[in-house]
Amino acid sequence: MKAINSINNIPLHYARLVNHPYGTRGEQRQFSIDSNFLKVLESAFDEVFTNCPLGVPEVVTTAGIFVNKPGQHGHGTAFDLDAVFWKDHTLVSKNFIHQKELYLGIESFLRKHFGIVLNYYYRGHEDHWHVDTSVPVDYHEASKSETLYLQMVLKYIYGKPVIIDGLSGPQTRSYTHDVFHRLNISTPITTKDNYLKFLDITGKVAYKLSEEKTTPLQLLENLETVVNQLPSANKHVVIGALNTFMDNVDTAAWLNEMTHNHDLDAVIDAVLAS
Ligand SMILES: [Zn+2]
Known part of the structure; x- marks a missing residue:
């Protein structure tokens, strides 16, 4: 275990207090974290923000890393990402509906590094992303959290009228096939190489869309x-x-x-x- 108060020189803040409520920049804190998990988090943040049109942020708020409870947080091998603050821009994860492109751009790159990513539509995670490495990075149709992400990008990035319910079926499969074809990626999505390519291209497309003027x-x-x-x-x-x-x-x-x-x-x- 290590104690950190920043990742790649981006200060880590806590904003779940009466005087520093959720959605504000909060205050800088020390967090305990597993050293190997920190390495994954560093390379993930590097990729998320190198690709991001807004660049490296001034502050990231987290609901916690090591938390004294069962599960990955109890080992310092999970991270809860609340919000990201750039100089003139903010992404608060709870505002997904209003910043879908930027949100899904960030999540696409997070998914290249963490086997578990729980997002806005995953029960209990409306106000933060939970990421951990307890399972390898890949796509399984039976995974609710992975299918939610897939359906969200099919709908909000690629404009396919898919139902977002976390259950993969003929509709989800057919739209996935169309999008993979458009992106020149081989199918199936369940092959890791194909999935990683999809995450990478989707992250870049989402980021580009996030730069366009909102109508x-x-x-x-x-x-x-x-x-x-x-x-x-x-x-x-x-x-x-x-x-x-x-x-x-x-x-x-x-x-x-x-x-x-x-x-x-x-x-x-x-x-x-x-
Ligand atoms: Zn968590």
Whole structure:
């Protein structure tokens, strides 16, 4: 075990306190960590931030590394990533809906290093990524957390209308096949080499998309995603209000003038050519 307060010179902060609540930069702390696990974390952070268009951040907040409880945290071999703070930008993991591209860019590179990554859609992990090395890096259809990630990038990065439920079936397999073909990656995804290539290219595509300007149409989509997560009693009222807004003649005319400026094919071609 080692005690650290930074990783690759990026200060590690704690922000789960009354005076330093979740979502703030918090305060720098010492964390106990297993030395071998630290090496993995260092190479993961290196790859995540070398590729990231925002560069190396000023602060990373963590909910903990060594925590006195059963499981990987009890050995100092797991890391909970809450948020990342650059000079003028912040990614708080709980804001996934509003920063899907940046979030999934980071996660794609994390997945190249950690066999276990639990994200926003994995129960209990709405407000942090949990990463550990208790299993090797690969893709198994039976893995709920891996399939959730796959479905999230199929939908939010590659625009495939897949259902995000963590269960792999004919729909997920068919969209995966289409995307692998578009990216010139051999199938199946369950071969480690193919999976690693997919993670790498997807990370780069997601990062490039994260640099594009957000359109009002995307904001409207985010709103729909949020509304769909509401308890059903409230949902119908909000959907009713939203539909009335969208069906209004003036609103419809305004929305019709807009187009998505995401040119996914151009972004994919640029990444494949680099
Ligand atoms: Zn954890």
